[in-house]
Amino acid sequence: MKDTAHIQIPRAINWNRLEDEKDLEVWNRLTVNFWLPEKVPLSNDIQSWAMLKDSEKELTIRVFTGLTLLDTIQNTVGAPALMPDATTPHEEAVLTNIAFMEAVHARSYSSIFSTLCSTKEIDEAFRWSEENPHLQAKAKAILDTYAPGNDPLKRKIASVFLESFLFYSGFYLPMYWSSRAKLTNTADLIRLIIRDEAVHGYYIGYKFQRALEKLPAAKQQEYKDYAFSLLFELYDIENQYTEELYDGIGLTEDVKVFLHYNANKALQNLGFEALFPPEVSNVNPAILAALSPDSENHDFFSGSGSSYVIGKAVATEDEDWNF
Amino acid sequence: MPSIRLIEHENHIPEMNAPYVLITPTYADGEGRGAVPKKVIHFLNIPINRSNLLGVIGMGNRNFGATFALAARIIAQKCNVPVLDRIELAGTQEDISRVRAGLIKLRDNPCSTTAC
Numbered sequence: 001m002k003d004t005a006h007i008q009i010p011r012a013i014n015w016n017r018l019e020d021e022k023d024l025e026v027w028n029r030l031t032v033n034f035w036l037p038e039k040v041p042l043s044n045d046i047q048s049w050a051m052l053k054d055s056e057k058e059l060t061i062r063v064f065t066g067l068t069l070l071d072t073i074q075n076t077v078g079a080p081a082l083m084p085d086a087t088t089p090h091e092e093a094v095l096t097n098i099a100f101m102e103a104v105h106a107r108s109y110s111s112i113f114s115t116l117c118s119t120k121e122i123d124e125a126f127r128w129s130e131e132n133p134h135l136q137a138k139a140k141a142i143l144d145t146y147a148p149g150n151d152p153l154k155r156k157i158a159s160v161f162l163e164s165f166l167f168y169s170g171f172y173l174p175m176y177w178s179s180r181a182k183l184t185n186t187a188d189l190i191r192l193i194i195r196d197e198a199v200h201g202y203y204i205g206y207k208f209q210r211a212l213e214k215l216p217a218a219k220q221q222e223y224k225d226y227a228f229s230l231l232f233e234l235y236d237i238e239n240q241y242t243e244e245l246y247d248g249i250g251l252t253e254d255v256k257v258f259l260h261y262n263a264n265k266a267l268q269n270l271g272f273e274a275l276f277p278p279e280v281s282n283v284n285p286a287i288l289a290a291l292s293p294d295s296e297n298h299d300f301f302s303g304s305g306s307s308y309v310i311g312k313a314v315a316t317e318d319e320d321w322n323f
Numbered sequence: 324m325p326s327i328r329l330i331e332h333e334n335h336i337p338e339m340n341a342p343y344v345l346i347t348p349t350y351a352d353g354e355g356r357g358a359v360p361k362k363v364i365h366f367l368n369i370p371i372n373r374s375n376l377l378g379v380i381g382m383g384n385r386n387f388g389a390t391f392a393l394a395a396r397i398i399a400q401k402c403n404v405p406v407l408d409r410i411e412l413a414g415t416q417e418d419i420s421r422v423r424a425g426l427i428k429l430r431d432n433p434c435s436t437t438a439c
Contacts, residue, residue: 033353191388195353198386265384268412278417292391300378301408301425318357320364321401323373 013089020210023090026203030097033195037108040189042115048182049116055248060173060183061113061121063245065129067170068109070162071193073139074200075102077146078159082204085152091207098200105193112186134241138166141233156208157227157270161234164201164266165259167194169242172255175290187290194291205269212271227270231263258283324426329362336366339375342433344407344426346380349394351387358393367402377433378407380422385411 018024052060079099086092113122129135144150145158171194178187212220238259246252260276261283267275274281327337345367351358366372379402381395392409399406407425410418 029352035353192353194386195388198384202384264415265412274415278415281415288385292385292388294389295385295391295393295396299408300405301380301421318359318364320361320368322368323370323401 019088023088023094027094029199035192037111040185042185045183045185061125062128063170063173064109065125066135068106069129071102071106075099075106081146081155101196134237138237153211153223156204160201160205160269161266163197164269165263168258168262169238172258175287179286179290201269209271254284339372342375342377344378347394349383349392351390351393355390355393359397373402376402376404378405380407381409
């Protein structure tokens with residue numbers, strides 16, 4: 001007879017007994033938002049791609065291989081590393097969804113490549129990603145934190161920074177192209193990824209905050225200090241990565257503002273205050289509009305925006321409205 | 324500035340007897356369904372809460388694309404009031420001071436945005 005005494009059998013998950021309602025809320029949101037790259041008509045971008053200069057094509061492919069690496073890490077290491085730290089069985093289930101969607105994201109860059117690029121261009125860009133010191137440095141900084149036996153809360157901090165900060169030096173470019181009516185279908189696909197990463201960053205940040213609030217003040221301060229020091233380390237790498245990629249096209253300063261804005265949002269996901277002041281984190285309005293198209297609004301208090309007429313019909317059906 | 328938090332009113336819906344501004348999150352899925360929280364819908368179903376509504380401020384995240392602060396736009400359309408502002412996540416210091424200044428201006432001149 002086999003010795004099974006040391007094997008811990010998990011309890012069957014009962015979704016009708018929740019310890020944290022947030023698990024079901026996020027599970028529902030993620031499953032409703034499920035998508036595959038085949039849903040996006042990427043081939044409509046072939047003409048637009050042909051209009052880009054060779055240097056712009058090279059930049060775009062490199063940016064996407066960088067994003068592929070981050071999604072691969074989150075798929076194979078990041079989300080699985082968070083599972084043993086889960087405080088509810090439902091949290092573990094949500095993390096399996098997050099892990100799988102990261103695989104979909106990583107896979108979708110290859111769909112973009114196979115639609116738009118030659119095999120030679122693709123292979124060159126993947127080689128570049130393996131040799132680029134800044135890209136490798138950010139991967140290493142995150143993987144060190146994910147290592148087995150490391151602190152569960154530090155892992156969550158690193159994971160939120162990956163989901164909510166590190167992707168954005170890359171996401172900037174398709175938003176920039178989209179603001180100039182280039183590669184607009186590719187931008188639609190990237191927006192689906194951005195939407196997923198926003199839920200991931202929010203959820204992991206939420207779990208971090210729930211765990212943090214149970215700790216004494218001194219311990220809380222320790223984690224906050226760790227978070228800011230990791231952010232500074234990653235920010236330093238991101239700056240160099242951004243300069244190397246975007247200096248040639250003259251967009252470095254614009255991308256850096258976008259990094260500051262997203263670093264502030266990542267910190268908010270962890271429940272911490274913003275680091276970068278408004279002077280250096282006010283993103284180019286064209287990029288903001290590319291992030292959330294069709295949401296244009298005239299905001300009275302800021303005086304910004306183009307109109308307050310909604311261009312697109314919105315889903316208002318709800319049996320609860322009675323007027 | 325006086326404020327009421329809807330989620331703290333578990334079992335009854337508050338009635339607003341003076342002009343006020345509504346601040347709401349958005350819970351939309353990818354297609355925009357379910358954007359306005361149920362609690363807010365129940366609150367707005369009360370006629371006096373609609374007649375005293377001066378405007379709405381949406382909270383959200385631009386990363387949700389076209390559904391960013393969608394609840395505020397839906398309410399504005401249904402109640403015929405303006406969207407006064409849209410704030411990402413919990414807002415920055417700059418957002419907070421802009422909203423505060425806007426609310427003070429609105430309090431001193433409640434007709435500045437509406438045709439009343």
